[in-house]
Amino acid sequence: MLYRLTEEEVQRVCRRTEHALGEVKRNVGESVPQIVDWHPDFAFAHTFHFCMEQLGEVPTFQQFREFSLGSAEGRKMLGDPAKALIRDLVETGKCPQRRAQAAMRWRIGNAYYGFLREVYTLVKLRRKHHIDLRAHPLADALFRVDAWVGRRALSLRVGNGKFRQGAAAGRKTPAEKLLTDVVPPLEFTTIELAAASTFGELHVPTELDLDHAAARLRGTGPSL
Template identity: 45%
Template structure:
C-alpha cells in the first residue's frame, strides 16, 4: 500500500454524496483568497502514515509540557480565544510542519517552526492578533496569553495522542491513513478503507459517543454510497497534569478486537 496520501485521493475517497461534495465546494469558496485551499491540496501526507510507535513514544518523552503552568480554571471564561479560529486550522499546521521536518514534532519544535517565515502567517501571526484583540477588550495580558497557550497546547496534545494511536494500530496490522483535508473538512481523525476513525476525550458539552455539540464524521459524510462505518474511540478525561495523555494499551487492544477483527485474525 502506498504510504503517501494526497488531497485528491481524500476527495475521491470521501466525496460520495451530494452533501459531501457541497461541503468541499463551500470550503473552496470560503478560502478562495487566503491560500488555504492551494496549501492543503498540494500537501502530501507520508510521515503521519509511517511513523513507528517507538518514534512517537520518543516524541512524547522529549516534548516540553505544552500547557506550561496554565490551569483551565484561569482561562475557561476567555470566550474570544476559547472559540477562536483562523483560516489555517491548527491541524493543518501540525501536518504541514510534520512533513516539512520529516518527523512528528515536539512542542518546542512546533513552536519554533510556527515562528519561522515559512509558517508564521498560518498560526503565529493570527494568534498574536487574537491575543491583542482580547487584551484590547479588557482581558489581562497574562490571562489572554495563557488562554491561547491552553487552546493551542491542547490541540497539540490531541494531535500527538492521535499519532500514538495510529502508530499502535499500524504496529498491529491496521493500516490507517491521515491527511489534513480529511481532518479539517470532514472531522476524520483517520481511516482504514471505509472505516472512519474518531478519537476523542469524552465531554458532555463538546462530544461523547452519544452526543455533544461538535459535528462529527457521521454528519459530514452522511449519505455516502457505498456507506462508511464510523468508529468512535472515546477516552475518559485525563487524571493527571503535565504529561502526555495516551490511551492504555489494553484500551486500544479492545478497539482492535472490536473494530478490526481482520487484523486480529491475520
C-alpha cells in the same frame, strides 16, 4: 512521513516535549471564550502536519512553537493570527494581556496534545495491529475523521460534555453525523477516552482500547 513513524520515535517525542500547557490552569485557560472557541484559518491539523513534514519528524512542543513563531510558514498559519487575536482582545478591553496569552497557550497546547494522541494511536494500530490506516488533515478538519481503512472511519475523542462526548452531547458534530449521507455508507469506529486525570501529560488509549478498535476496524468487532 506519518506512515514511516515507529512507536519508539513517537514515545521519544512524548518524553522530550516540554509541558505543552505550561503553568496555565484550566480555570484560566478556559476563561476567554473568544480563544476557547478559536479556529485559525489554517486548521490546527494542517499546521501540525505541515510542521512535521518540514522537520522530518514529529515535533516536540518547543519545536512546534519555534516553527510557529520563527518561520514564514508557521507565522502565517498560526503565529501571526494568534498574536492578532490577543492584541485585538487587549486593545478592545475585553481581556488583560496576560490572561489572553495564557488562554492561547492552553488552546494551542491542548491542540498539540490532541495531535500527538492521534499520531500515537495511528502508529500503534499500524505497527502492532498491522492495519493500513490512512490519515489526512482535511479529513480531520472537515469531517472529524482521524484515520480510516477502506470504508471504516476512526475518530478519537476525549470525553468532554462541553465539546464532544458520546453520540448526542457536546457542540462538536461527530463524524457519523457529518458523513451520514455518504453513499455507499461508511462504518464508524470511535475510541472515546475518559477525561484526563493527570495534568499536562499525554492522554492516550490503553492497549485494551486499541485492541477493541482494531477488531472493529477489521470488521470482527461491534461498531460504535
